[in-house]
Amino acid sequence: MKLLVAGGAGFIGSNFVRHALTRWPGSSITVFDKLTYAGNLENLEGVLDDPRVTFVQGDICSPSSVSAAVPRHSHIINFAAESHVDRSILEPDAFVKTDIEGTRILLEAAKGANVERYLQVSTDEVYGHIPAPQRINEDGPLRPRSPYAASKAGGDLLVNAYHATYNVPTLVTRGANTYGPYQYPEKLIPLFITNCLEHLPLPVYGDGMQARDWLFVKDHCNGIGTVLERGQLGETYNLGASHEWLNRDVVDAILERSGADPSLVRHVHDRPGHDRRYALDTSKARALGWTIETTFEDGLAQTVDWYEDHRDWWKRIKEGSFKDFYAAQYDRRLAESLP
Numbered sequence: 001m002k003l004l005v006a007g008g009a010g011f012i013g014s015n016f017v018r019h020a021l022t023r024w025p026g027s028s029i030t031v032f033d034k035l036t037y038a039g040n041l042e043n044l045e046g047v048l049d050d051p052r053v054t055f056v057q058g059d060i061c062s063p064s065s066v067s068a069a070v071p072r073h074s075h076i077i078n079f080a081a082e083s084h085v086d087r088s089i090l091e092p093d094a095f096v097k098t099d100i101e102g103t104r105i106l107l108e109a110a111k112g113a114n115v116e117r118y119l120q121v122s123t124d125e126v127y128g129h130i131p132a133p134q135r136i137n138e139d140g141p142l143r144p145r146s147p148y149a150a151s152k153a154g155g156d157l158l159v160n161a162y163h164a165t166y167n168v169p170t171l172v173t174r175g176a177n178t179y180g181p182y183q184y185p186e187k188l189i190p191l192f193i194t195n196c197l198e199h200l201p202l203p204v205y206g207d208g209m210q211a212r213d214w215l216f217v218k219d220h221c222n223g224i225g226t227v228l229e230r231g232q233l234g235e236t237y238n239l240g241a242s243h244e245w246l247n248r249d250v251v252d253a254i255l256e257r258s259g260a261d262p263s264l265v266r267h268v269h270d271r272p273g274h275d276r277r278y279a280l281d282t283s284k285a286r287a288l289g290w291t292i293e294t295t296f297e298d299g300l301a302q303t304v305d306w307y308e309d310h311r312d313w314w315k316r317i318k319e320g321s322f323k324d325f326y327a328a329q330y331d332r333r334l335a336e337s338l339p
């Protein structure tokens with residue numbers, strides 16, 4: 001297999017490159033990544049020395065870079081995206097550009113290069129809020145409520161259109177909230193772990209009663225690998241662990257594991273349009289033989305330990321442009337919060 005991994009220097013993409021090298025030892029992998037604020041070659045430490053891996057710095061929104069990189073690959077996986085809901089509320093334009101237009105440019109190149117499989121990595125957020133006790137399957141309506149989710153849904157629809165219209169051999173996975181090593185510390189779990197380790201306040205949105213289905217990154221990568229191998233072309237597969245936790249309970253679990261002081265918790269103004277609950281029916285992916293191997297308790301313990309052991313990695317990030325984002329997102333909220 002000659003695999004092109006777009007967005008392979010980000011959180012899930014870099015974990016997937018490691019997974020792929022073990023799962024398909026005879027493969028060669030091109031990591032194609034723009035290295036935005038979220039991309040980081042340190043995420044690929046130990047992997048870039050592997051003779052099977054090549055790194056290309058490139059933008060999926062650039063037709064010339066993409067059409068130079070895609071030929072000679074049999075499989076394409078697209079992780080490349082703007083991926084943070086809060087940033088999409090502050091600056092939606094980059095999301096529409098990368099997550100929709102960038103996807104179209106990759107699909108166009110896949111069409112011309114006769115690839116065997118193109119897999120689009122998408123998200124459960126495209127379904128919007130799911131009332132309890134419902135779980136949504138792949139035929140459920142798309143009701144995205146943030147610019148991020150709407151842009152990802154637009155990408156999914158283009159993928160399906162390229163399959164129906166041009167017979168591009170596509171697959172889509174819609175993963176649940178993912179956590180684990182190498183996640184940029186803007187997202188809930190790594191933000192709160194690293195704030196605990198620095199004795200900083202933990203800004204919990206609203207009442208903290210939002211429910212998410214937490215998926216450990218290794219299980220997510222295994223799901224993507226399974227769909228790439230065995231999924232039926234033109235189909236979409238939900239990937240979730242059915243580990244439904246309220247945000248406030250996740251925060252309590254992080255406090256307990258890291259030994260931080262519970263008085264760090266601050267309830268702050270909620271995110272606008274914040275979905276209350278995501279919940280996936282994953283029977284279609286499980287019918288391919290995919291199983292979840294990590295409990296939430298075990299995955300969270302591994303993740304807290306990883307951030308404790310990799311302080312240099314996240315401190316470098318938090319001391320850079322992250323500071324401006326954090327100030328824009330949280331300074332006012334924290335100033336107006338109640339202890």
Ligand SMILES: NC(=O)c1ccc[n+]([C@@H]2O[C@H](COP(=O)([O-])OP(=O)(O)OC[C@H]3O[C@@H](n4cnc5c(N)ncnc54)[C@H](O)[C@@H]3O)[C@@H](O)[C@H]2O)c1
Binds near residue numbers: 123
């Ligand atoms: N993190 C989650 O909880 C989660 C859950 C489900 C699905 N997803 C999806 O999985 C994918 C990866 O998510 P992540 O959390 O690893 O994101 P991330 O933000 O950590 O990584 C995104 C990567 O894409 C690269 N990138 C961004 N724009 C690019 C462009 N124009 N051209 C080339 N590369 C570009 C970045 O440099 C970065 O390396 C995304 O498509 C996301 O929507 C994420």
